[in-house]
Amino acid sequence: MSRRRLVVLLLVVLVPVLGTIAALTYRVFFMRLIRVPQGAMMNTILPGDHLIVHRLLGDISRGDIVVFTYPNDEASYVARVVGLPGETIQLKGKLVYINDRVLDEQRVLVASDNDYGPLEELSTEGTGPYRVYYIKHSSEEGEAPADALGDIGTVTPFQVPADSYFLIGDNRENSYDSRYRGAVPRNLIWGKCSMIYYSVTEPSREEVRWDRVFKKVQ
Numbered sequence: 001m002s003r004r005r006l007v008v009l010l011l012v013v014l015v016p017v018l019g020t021i022a023a024l025t026y027r028v029f030f031m032r033l034i035r036v037p038q039g040a041m042m043n044t045i046l047p048g049d050h051l052i053v054h055r056l057l058g059d060i061s062r063g064d065i066v067v068f069t070y071p072n073d074e075a076s077y078v079a080r081v082v083g084l085p086g087e088t089i090q091l092k093g094k095l096v097y098i099n100d101r102v103l104d105e106q107r108v109l110v111a112s113d114n115d116y117g118p119l120e121e122l123s124t125e126g127t128g129p130y131r132v133y134y135i136k137h138s139s140e141e142g143e144a145p146a147d148a149l150g151d152i153g154t155v156t157p158f159q160v161p162a163d164s165y166f167l168i169g170d171n172r173e174n175s176y177d178s179r180y181r182g183a184v185p186r187n188l189i190w191g192k193c194s195m196i197y198y199s200v201t202e203p204s205r206e207e208v209r210w211d212r213v214f215k216k217v218q
Contacts, residue, residue, distance in 0.1 A: 031052065031053065031054055031055065031191075032052075032053040032067065032190070032191060033050065033051070033052060033053070033197070034050070034051050034053055034067065034076065034078075035048070035049070035050050035051075036048070036049045036050075036051060036078060037202070039113075039114070039115060039116065039117055039171055039174055040077075040078070040079065040169035040170075040171050040174060040175035040176070040177070041065070041078055041079065041080070041169050041170045041171060041175075042114070042117040042118065042119050042133065042170065042171045042174075043108075043117060043118045043119050043121070043131070043133060043170070043171075044065070044080075044130070044131065044170045044217070044218075045065070045078060045170075045193070045196070045217065046116070046117040046118060046199065046202075046209070046212070047115070047116045047117060047202040047203075048116070048199055048200045048201055048202040048205065048209070049196045049198075049199045049209075049212060050196065050197055050198040050199060051067075051078070051193045051194075051195070051196055051197070051217065052193070052194050052195045052196075052197050053067045053190070053191040053192065053193050053194070054191050054192055054194055055190065055191045056189060056190070056191050056192050060081055060084075060165060060186070060189060061081065062081055062082065062083075062084060063080065063081060063129055063130055064080070064081045064192050065078065065079070065080050065081075065192065065193040065217055065218075066078070066079065066080075066081060066167070066189050066190075066191065066192055066193065067189075067190050067191050067192075067193060068167065068184050068188050068189040068190060069188050069190075070181050070182075070184060070188065071185070071188065076190070077167075077177075078169075078193060079167035079168060079169050079175065079177050079178075080130065080132075080167065080168060080169070080170055081165050081166075081167055082096060082098075082103070082166050082167065082168045082178075083098065083160045083165060083166025083178070083183070084160065084165060084166075085160055085161070085162050085163055085164055085165065085186075086159070086160060086162060087099055087159070087160050087166075088100070088157045088158065088159050088160075089157065089158050089159075089160060089166050090156070090157040090158065091179070094107050094134050094172075096168075097157075103128070104126070104127055104128035104129070105126055105128040105130065105131075105132050106124055106125075106126055106127060106128050106130065106131040106132070107124065107125050107126045107131075107132055107134060108121050108122075108123070108124050108131050108132065108133045108134070109121075109122045109123050109124075109125075109133075109134055109135075109136040110122060110133050110134070110135055110136065111135075111136060112135060113135055113171075113173065113174055116201070116202045116203065119133055119171070121133075122136055123136075129218075130170070130218065131170065132170045132171075132172055133170055133171050133172060133173075134172050134173060135173050160183050161183055161185075163185060163186045164183035164184060164185050164186065165178075165183060165184050165186065165189065166178045166183050166184075167183075167184055193217040194216070194217060195214060195215065195216055195217060196212050196213065196214070196215045196216075196217060197213065197214065198213060199212035199213060199215075
């Protein structure tokens with residue numbers, strides 16, 4: 001066998017093998033596939049959505065939807081980055097203030113809460129790069145959670161510690177997040193959600209939501 005043919009043969013064999021090894025390495029260390037069982041991120045993410053999550057090695061931006069853990073808690077959670085390190089955050093009704101300025105969000109009023117979704121959308125107010133959801137109360141003024149972290153959500157601003165992030169679920173009245181558990185250190189934020197690769201109805205898991213398969217998470 002000539003040297004040239006030997007080189008070609010080695011390339012034909014090695015390239016697929018190395019490609020497979022690289023893909024497996026990436027899958028093990030830099031990507032996760034997770035199922036979302038709860039509704040803290042509805043309607044952005046519904047219970048029964050299966051997500052592709054990529055490891056976050058660089059900067060974290062406001063609006064990113066991330067997978068993380070809280071201190072002294074091994075469970076994984078999904079929420080949106082709202083407050084960045086060093087910022088002062090305050091919640092008043094349906095408005096989020098960052099350093100005394102209202103954060104741009106699309107605030108969607110829904111008819112009522114739903115354990116498994118989707119929430120029935122009634123109207124939208126405000127502008128922004130993503131949508132968050134509030135139940136339409138009889139007064140049409142959402143009240144701040146009474147047991148949130150300190151007085152946050154009422155009158156007291158909260159400064160996000162250095163190298164930490166303030167995370168809130170898009171289903172604002174049904175999310176146990178940084179308002180209750182505090183800011184999340186950077187080292188506990190694993191990755192960013194990128195896509196729904198599969199989705200089934202909960203809790204029966206009998207029906208595939210084909211309209212959500214391969215939907216980008218944003």
